[in-house]
Structure formats: structure tokens, C-alpha cells
Amino acid sequence: AVGAATVAAAPSRGKKCGTQKRNPWDLKGKVSDMEDKVRTYQIKVKTLNQQNEVLQDSVSQSHRKIVEVEKELQIQRSQNGEYEMKLQVLAGVQDELEKVLSDKNFLQKELTNLEGKYRVMETLRDSQETELQTLKESTLARVQVNLRDFEEEVRSLKETVAQQKDELYAGEMERRRLHNTIQELKGNIRVFCRVRPLVGGGLPKHVQLATSDNKAITLAKTEESHTGKTADTQKNYNFSFDRVFGPRASQQEVFEEISLLVQSALDGYNVCCFAYGQTGSGKTYTMEGDEVDETRGVIPRAVQQIFKAAGKLGEQGWEFTFTASFVEIYNETLRDLLYTGKSSKRPEHEIRKTTSNEVTITNLTYERVSNEDQVLGLIALANQNRSTAQTAQNDRSSRSHSVFQLDIEGVNAGRDVKCKSTLCLVDLAGSERMVKSQSQGDRFKEMTAINGSLSNLGIVIAALANKESYVPYRNSKLTYLLQGCLGGNSKTLMFVNIAPEPDSFGETLNSLRFASKVSAVLFPVFIGQSTLMMSLH
């Protein structure tokens, strides 16, 4: 600003000079003008120089400033680069934030939506809870009333049930008493006769059965005239028993009679059933029968009845345990038919009496059973054991007694009563008499043993029926083993099985006579036929 003022002052002086006109001659004046001009110019130059310097100064200053500004610009530019990068990053962040924001908005909307729904649900729940509460209260009240009614009903039903149980128990006891009275009236010892069908079929000619009461049987023998001049005569042998079954009688029919005794076994009475008769007369068929349902014999049917009846008595509080054993008596020696061990290690057996006077056999298999199938399995095992012995000794089973025993123990804990009994089913050895010519050695020994034990059985039964003070149980293994099941309140049933073929006449007559002896000692008063029979001897 100072420079500019100085330069502005110079032209005003020059102008003044320029206005003064010099004469051409006035050289001096002219020189002085010139000098003035020079001085002015000099001043101008000086001023200009000064201005120049000032300007140069300011230019250099400006340069410096430019450098500085450029530097700053440089810095600024590099900062700008950084800023741009940051800006880019921030733009990315902004994008993300915007996305997040839009997500947030979406979620917010959803949330609002859900909150709305939740509120609706809450309202619904509240109303349902109120409804439920009301329902609960009313139902509870109703249920409580019903429950009280039910309790009352249950109490009265329980009383009725208890009363009916008492009545049922009294009824059951009365049934037992009556059943036993009937059995005793029928006789604690009974004899049934069963005629086997002819081997070739058809009806036997010399064996006639009474048609009226199923109790009489007539054995007829035609005797040829020795002289040939008189007509042949027919001799009739009449017998009567508690029941006679003809060749057509089914296993079911036969069992119906025995089933009453089987019931007695469950009622706590010992029951013993024998099959007596010559070899091939049908003893095993009667006692065991075949495997087919209709032809099953006494043992499987009795067992079936017992388990069925025990199940029914279970409803009245009775609990039963059953123990089965199966023993063979051959030549007065006992053999366990349920033995499953090595034959070389077969133990020996002895009949013993326990301290409570019960008969037991040492080393014998006593098998706990609870259903029919188990017993059938044991019968099969016994048959297997018998057939093994059979191969070693021909026809052995006919010459041995086989005794199946089922020990029955019943407890009625509620009534504090117990009952104990044994059901004994015996397939006796063939009863044929000794033929002297054939009976030697072992065979003679066998026959003696069989005849001995069978006749002793007759003697024991007779002694029991006559209520004799001494009963010779110990005279044979069979009666010693069975003494618990014979006598007292026990029920005894003897089957006499007979073969109807004419060539068996002698043995049949013999069997009928033996059975009649037993029958006769039992009913000497009632059965006239027995008296007739006795006279035949």
C-alpha cells in the first residue's frame, strides 16, 4: 500500500512539467527539464525498484505461502484420501446400519404383530382359565358327591361280598360235607368192573352185562356133555359191583364216576384208585389211555379236573400246591419213574415214615407241578423210563405196579384253614396166576412177588373194610407205600379190568372173584349177589 501511494505522486509532477512550454533555444531550460525528467524517472525507477522489491518480497512470500499452501494441500489431499476411505468404510457401515435398521423395523413389526397375538391369546387363556375354574369347581362338587355315593355303594357292596363270601365258604364246607356223606354212602371202598372190547371187534358171547342198573355182570361157560348123550349145559357166574362198564363205555363215561372221588381229593380226603386185571385187560388204557383227547385215561382227566377245580377254589381264597411222583414196584423193589440222571447212578429207595407219620420214599423225585401240561410231561417221562427198562426185560411193565401220586396241599389264609391229601392212581401188575410149567427162575420170583402183593392188597382192603384193628400194610411194598392213602377217611376205588376173549375165561373168572371178595367184604348186607358169589368158592 505504501508503494502504490509513492508511484501515484510522481505523475502529478511530470504533468506540471509537461505544461511548461520551452523556447527552442532555451536549451538550459530544456536540459533542466530533461534533468527533471531524469530525476523523475530515477525516482520512478527507485520507486518502481522499491515496489519491485516489495513485490518480489510479496512474490517470494507468496511463493512460500504457495509452497506452504501446496504442502498443506498435499497434507489435505492425503487426508482427503484417508477421509474418502473412511467415508467408504462409513458408507459400508451405513449400508449395514440401514439393513440392520430395516431388519429391525421388520422385526419390530413382527414383534408388534406377535405382541398383538400374544395379547389375544392371553385374553383367551384368561377366559378359558376362568371357564375351567368354574367347570372345576362345579365338576369337583359333583364328583365329590358322586364319590361319596360310590364310597357308600362300595362299602355296602363290600359288606355284601363279605357276607356272600361267608355264605360261599359255608356253602363250600356244606358241599364238602354232603359230598363226603354221599361218597361214604356210596362206600369209601368201591369196586368197578370194566370189560375191554374184543380184540377183533364185535361183542363178547360169554360175558353178559345187565342192562338195567349197570351193576351186574354174568360170565357164562358152556360145558360140553361128557357122555354126548345129554345136551351141553351152560354155567353162569354172576357178579355185581358198584358199577360195571361194558366194552362200549367211553373213557369219559368211566371218568364221570371217578370224578366225584377226585373232587374228594381236593376236599382234603386221600383217594386211591387201582386198576386190577390180567395182562392185556385194559388197565393201562383205563389209567393212562391214549394221547388223543377222547381216549385219555383217568390220570390225565383227574389232573385236569383237579387243576380246574383248584383254580375255581382260588376265587374263594384257597391256594394249592401240588407235588407229583411216579414210582414203579418191581419184584418188591422201588424204581423212580421220574429219574433223569445216569442209569449207572440210579439211587436205591426205601419207604420211610416221617415224624408226622407220613409215608415218604428216600431219593425219589418229588416234582412240584402247577398245570396239566407239566403232569402230562411227567407221565411221558415215566413211560420213557418204563420202556427203557422194558427193552432190558421183556414185558416188564405188565409185571410191575406203577404208582402215580399227587400230593395236594390247600391253604385258605383268610379263613385260617388248611387241607392236605394225596391222590393215588395205581396201574397194578398183571394178575394172571402162576402156570407151574412156565414159572421158573426169575419168572417164578416175579410171579410170587406179584401174587403176594396183590393178595396182600386184597387182605388190606378187606381188613380196612372190616375195620379190623390190625391191617397188614407192611406185608408188601405196595400196601406199605399206599398205607397213607388207604384206610381212615380215605376213598378207595378198585377197577377190575377183564378181557372178554374166550381163552381168557379162567383169568377173567379169577379177577371177578378177587374183586368180588373185596366187594363182598364191603357190602355183605346189601348185595345178595355177593353171597351167591361166595358160594362159588
Ligand SMILES: Nc1ncnc2c1ncn2[C@@H]1O[C@H](COP(=O)(O)OP(=O)(O)OP(=O)(O)O)[C@@H](O)[C@H]1O
Ligand atoms: N376199553 C378199551 N377200549 C379200546 N381199547 C382198549 C380198551 N381197553 C384196552 N384196550 C386196548 O387193549 C390193549 C391192552 O390194554 P392195556 O395195555 O391197557 O392192558 P393192560 O392190562 O394194561 O396190560 P399190561 O398188564 O400188559 O400193562 C391196548 O392196545 C389197549 O389200547
